[in-house]
Amino acid sequence: MKVVVDRSKCTGLGICESLASAFFEVDDDGDLLLLKEDIADHELAEVEEAVQSCPTEALRIVS
Numbered sequence: 001m002k003v004v005v006d007r008s009k010c011t012g013l014g015i016c017e018s019l020a021s022a023f024f025e026v027d028d029d030g031d032l033l034l035l036k037e038d039i040a041d042h043e044l045a046e047v048e049e050a051v052q053s054c055p056t057e058a059l060r061i062v063s
């Protein structure tokens with residue numbers, strides 16, 4: 001599984017970063033950096049939480 005970002009929806013609030021910092025980082029310009037996209041089984045719960053917590057629904061998990 002992979003996580004994907006819809007950059008047209010992301011507003012750089014960084015909630016995803018606070019929940020799954022191995023995957024997401026908001027840089028100094030407020031742009032989201034996707035540090036990695038492949039999700040290991042043991043990482044799925046935290047990425048799911050980040051996806052569900054994104055206020056703009058910019059994140060998705062795809063298989």
Ligand code: SF4
Pocket residue numbers: 005009010011012013014015016017024026032053054055056057058059
């Ligand atoms: S929580 Fe959503 S809007 Fe905020 S930086 Fe992450 S993807 Fe972008």
